[in-house]
Amino acid sequence: MAKLKLTYFDFDGGRGEPARLALHIGGIPFEDQRIAGKDWPAFRDKTPFLAMPTLEIDGKVVSQSNSINRYVGKLAGLYPKDDLQALLCDEIMDAAEDIGTRIAQTIDMPEDAKKKAREELATGRITRYLEQFQARLKASGGEYFADKRLTVADLKVFMWIRWLRAGVLDHIPKDLVDRVAPLLLKHFERVAGHPKVAEYYTHRKAA
Numbered sequence: 748m749a750k751l752k753l754t755y756f757d758f759d760g761g762r763g764e765p766a767r768l769a770l771h772i773g774g775i776p777f778e779d780q781r782i783a784g785k786d787w788p789a790f791r792d793k794t795p796f797l798a799m800p801t802l803e804i805d806g807k808v809v810s811q812s813n814s815i816n817r818y819v820g821k822l823a824g825l826y827p828k829d830d831l832q833a834l835l836c837d838e839i840m841d842a843a844e845d846i847g848t849r850i851a852q853t854i855d856m857p858e859d860a861k862k863k864a865r866e867e868l869a870t871g872r873i874t875r876y877l878e879q880f881q882a883r884l885k886a887s888g889g890e891y892f893a894d895k896r897l898t899v900a901d902l903k904v905f906m907w908i909r910w911l912r913a914g915v916l917d918h919i920p921k922d923l924v925d926r927v928a929p930l931l932l933k934h935f936e937r938v939a940g941h942p943k944v945a946e947y948y949t950h951r952k953a954a
């Protein structure tokens with residue numbers, strides 16, 4: 748099996764976390780390289796496109812979170828083999844990436860601009876994405892986004908929902924998901940309760 752090194756920031760979330768989770772769920776050995784924020788400026792230039800996550804496969808470094816998610820999803824048995832189900836999985840991951848990027852763009856804004864941008868996002872695009880994710884989930888049977896089983900799309904949305912509900916995003920009500928998309932809340936709890944996901948976070952807390 749190829750030697751894998753996944754590199755991302757040293758927190759349990761964000762763009763690198765679905766791949767960490769997928770590798771753990773699949774029991775795929777990998778080096779989990781975590782970069783502290785203070786070390787990032789010096790490390791940035793070592794990444795191909797000046798960003799993380801990256802995945803090193805037998806010495807070859809690739810980037811782009813969803814490309815990595817697809818690759819590790821295939822290794823871990825968490826990516827559909829059927830082309831249509833794979834498309835549904837990809838659509839969700841790319842949509843989650845789009846909305847996550849819009850929220851991330853507000854992080855370094857001055858307070859007034861941040862408040863305005865986040866309030867607009869909360870009532871506008873975030874609500875819209877929650878409704879659409881919920882509709883997609885329903886159309887796929889209500890439990891998982893594709894293939895009627897856990898895939899990397901579920902892990903990507905799980906991380907986004909966790910971020911929205913954590914209360915760390917000022918001006919975005921932390922009960923927005925619960926109010927707008929109860930099925931997504933159930934989905935969040937389903938993924939959190941997956942034995943391997945629960946085991947992973949128990950282990951991380953103890954680390």
Ligand SMILES: N[C@@H](CCC(=O)N[C@@H](CS)C(=O)NCC(=O)O)C(=O)O
Pocket residue numbers: 761762763791797798799800810811812813844
């Ligand atoms: N399209 C890229 C975006 C990667 C990205 O922007 N990563 C952020 C962390 S989540 C980053 O490296 N930020 C540090 C910086 O831009 O200096 C992907 O999906 O992986």
